[in-house]
Amino acid sequence: MESMQNRRAIAVERVVWWSVQASLIAGIYYMYTQSNGTKMFMGALTVLVMIGLALVQRRFGYPLPAIFASIVYFFIFFSVVIGTFGGGYRINHFDDFLHIFSGIWIGYASWIILRRLLRNGGASELPDSFVALYMISFSLAAAAVWELLEFAGDKLFSFTAQGRDPDDTMIDMIMGLIGGAITAFVILKLRRRGLYVKKQ
Structure with a gap:
């Protein structure tokens, strides 16, 4: 049961990771159309951080609990995609x-x-x-x-x-x-x- 739950949590983590990465890339492209180099740079750094986290998870057998990693990815989505790219900080x-x-x-x-x-x-x-x-x-x-x-x-x-x-x-x-x-x-x-x- 625990193993099945762990596999499901890892599957959810992967879906969240890919979803956030796709939204980051879309946001970077939008910033490119707006000629906003600073936000493009911030987005690129975030993409690299996400890739680094994924590599650590895969390479070392998911040292971070999948639920925790998914929470981190959601935070990145809200802070960078919604906040930085979408103007959420004005709310x-x-x-x-x-x-x-x-x-x-x-x-x-x-x-x-x-x-x-x-x-x-x-x-x-x-x-x-x-x-x-x-x-x-x-x-x-x-x-x-x-x-x-x-x-x-x-x-x-x-x-x-x-x-x-x-x-x-x-x-x-x-x-x-x-x-x-x-x-x-x-x-x-x-x-x-x-x-x-x-x-x-």
Whole structure:
């Protein structure tokens, strides 16, 4: 049963990957027709990142859970295809939604990393308070790193990710923190129900 579910999850991941890649390429072409070289460059970098993720998954036997990888691909779709190419960032609170979304999947990533470091079984022995603090801190740190990358992109490649309002950076980090807290809450609920105890 578990093997069948895993194969289905991998099949879904592949469908999502190809769908997002197709939408990225279409978006890059549209930016080309608009003579928007900066967004074309952003799209090309994203395509390369997607290819890199797929190669890692295939080469190393899907080290990232297929569900997690699919969530990442969906985030790329919303942030780049809808946000950057489609003008989604002009919609009120669209950026806030994305940062909460990113906090959720980064929180999930922190749980995957913890389980791998402790060889899965040891994570179930950790107290809930430590797990929650770890996941929330990880999400906040990742949000800070993301803001540093946005700053670097704005300075080095003339992107406009951060704008000129310093409040935007702080709000983005707060949204990431909220997303991480949501994931921590869900994981703790699953732990208390006896899930995530056995090796996946």
